[in-house]
Amino acid sequence: MLWLAAGAVLRHRSPVGYWYVVGYSLTWFRITRTWRALCIERGLSVSRRASQAMVGDLIVRGQEVRPVVPRLWIGRPTRNGLRVRVRLMPGQTPEQYAQCAEALMHAWRVYSVRITSPVRGLIHIEAMLSDPLAGVVVRDPDALGAGATAPAGPPVMVLVVGVTEKATSWLMNFRLTPHWLIVGATRSGKSTLIHAIVTRFAPQGVALVAIDLKGGLELNVYRPRLSGMATTRAEAVELLEALCDVKDERTHLCNVAGVRSVWELEDPPPPIVLVIDEVAELFLVTNSRDRDEVALRDRSVALLVKLAQLGAALDIHVIAGGQRFGSDLGSGATLLRSQLAGRVCLHVADGATAEMTLGDIWPEAVVAAQMIRPDEQGIAVIADSEGSSWVRARAMFTSVDEAADAARTYSRLTPTLPGIRRPEFGGAVEDSGGGEG
Numbered sequence: 001m002l003w004l005a006a007g008a009v010l011r012h013r014s015p016v017g018y019w020y021v022v023g024y025s026l027t028w029f030r031i032t033r034t035w036r037a038l039c040i041e042r043g044l045s046v047s048r049r050a051s052q053a054m055v056g057d058l059i060v061r062g063q064e065v066r067p068v069v070p071r072l073w074i075g076r077p078t079r080n081g082l083r084v085r086v087r088l089m090p091g092q093t094p095e096q097y098a099q100c101a102e103a104l105m106h107a108w109r110v111y112s113v114r115i116t117s118p119v120r121g122l123i124h125i126e127a128m129l130s131d132p133l134a135g136v137v138v139r140d141p142d143a144l145g146a147g148a149t150a151p152a153g154p155p156v157m158v159l160v161v162g163v164t165e166k167a168t169s170w171l172m173n174f175r176l177t178p179h180w181l182i183v184g185a186t187r188s189g190k191s192t193l194i195h196a197i198v199t200r201f202a203p204q205g206v207a208l209v210a211i212d213l214k215g216g217l218e219l220n221v222y223r224p225r226l227s228g229m230a231t232t233r234a235e236a237v238e239l240l241e242a243l244c245d246v247k248d249e250r251t252h253l254c255n256v257a258g259v260r261s262v263w264e265l266e267d268p269p270p271p272i273v274l275v276i277d278e279v280a281e282l283f284l285v286t287n288s289r290d291r292d293e294v295a296l297r298d299r300s301v302a303l304l305v306k307l308a309q310l311g312a313a314l315d316i317h318v319i320a321g322g323q324r325f326g327s328d329l330g331s332g333a334t335l336l337r338s339q340l341a342g343r344v345c346l347h348v349a350d351g352a353t354a355e356m357t358l359g360d361i362w363p364e365a366v367v368a369a370q371m372i373r374p375d376e377q378g379i380a381v382i383a384d385s386e387g388s389s390w391v392r393a394r395a396m397f398t399s400v401d402e403a404a405d406a407a408r409t410y411s412r413l414t415p416t417l418p419g420i421r422r423p424e425f426g427g428a429v430e431d432s433g434g435g436e437g
């Protein structure tokens with residue numbers, strides 16, 4: 001009785017202390033007690049012998065009565081749960097364990113279970129007692145009342161856009177990962193994340209270009225800081241053609257100077273970041289019999305893929321956002337996805353979109369993405385093909401007013417790009433600070 005009372009007091013006064021002293025042992029007991037049954041039930045056990053044998057003239061197939069279950073290393077307690085390592089049995093993949101995350105979560109009575117595989121042949125099972133990102137609203141102190149002074153020096157292509165559940169900064173490194181795909185259902189936080197990205201690029205000498213086939217509704221707020229904007233399919237083709245010309249011009253400059261990327265040039269041209277809202281719109285046509293529309297669609301997709309394929313070393317980047325992104329959009333979508341190495345998957349409405357966004361690089365992250373609830377706005381699974389694993393993170397909150405404010409404040413820093421007209425805003429188009437061509 002006394003022990004129970006002491007436990008209740010400790011739990012109330014110091015939840016972390018209670019976890020280390022009492023909670024961890026209880027949870028670890030629950031884990032070891034249920035592990036074998038869970039593995040057998042969820043197909044994570046393996047047979048010591050072949051699943052078929054000859055009995056007389058017959059081949060008999062069956063399941064072993066006492067299969068082998070993967071061995072659990074002793075769980076290491078963390079402040080918010082515990083982490084345990086498991087060696088994969090021959091023939092197993094981390095994805096099989098990821099599919100069982102929900103079953104483990106319920107059997108162990110923890111808030112969530114994550115499966116990652118930092119080393120080949122080994123998985124980490126992380127059981128969390130609560131969501132480390134719950135209630136976290138990250139704000140950028142510099143974004144409020146953005147000053148008129150831009151940072152000196154060349155543009156920094158590494159942006160801090162949020163915080164990960166490992167309490168590290170969520171960095172978008174455009175030098176390492178030049179192109180990004182941001183996918184999320186409506187109200188999941190896509191625009192807010194794009195506001196955060198644009199607000200951080202605005203004070204730097206970066207040329208921002210936008211394609212918004214929803215008539216410019218979403219990206220209009222950035223107009224003062226945009227070097228180019230397309231709101232119709234015809235304009236998108238025109239813009240992409242001009243960007244491809246810029247790409248060719250930069251390739252020529254590099255060839256003449258005998259260097260392999262624009263950063264090695266004596267006077268590097270400004271980075272270009274193309275932001276596309278609702279990228280699926282580029283792939284869809286209203287009337288598949290309308291030859292002109294189909295031709296424009298095919299041209300815009302081909303140009304975009306080409307730009308993403310060859311733009312990285314020329315400091316041309318693509319950020320494609322959308323509610324859904326599936327292979328049903330055509331082979332161009334899969335081709336484009338293979339170029340967009342950075343992936344951000346917010347709450348999505350269908351499993352196919354999560355699969356398309358993460359499945360090709362981190363299959364075990366798909367389940368974690370599908371578990372993001374509609375009310376967890378700004379929470380995403382982020383991954384890139386360069387990184388060692390995927391992680392859950394929360395984007396910084398940047399309101400539309402902050403983004404609009406930054407775009408207005410730094411409009412004078414907008415570079416002009418050859419062959420691309422700056423969009424009009426508030427009746428004025430200011431002279432650009434830096435340019436090329």
Ligand SMILES: Nc1ncnc2c1ncn2[C@@H]1O[C@H](COP(=O)(O)OP(=O)(O)OP(=O)(O)O)[C@@H](O)[C@H]1O
Pocket residue numbers: 137138184185186187188189190191192193323377378379394395396397398
């Ligand atoms: N990182 C965040 N932190 C806190 N709240 C957020 C965050 N991101 C988004 N929200 C909340 O979610 C709401 C919807 O976000 P947002 O408009 O960015 O969604 P969206 O995916 O762009 O939706 P739509 O596709 O309908 O435009 C915001 O108004 C804001 O209140």
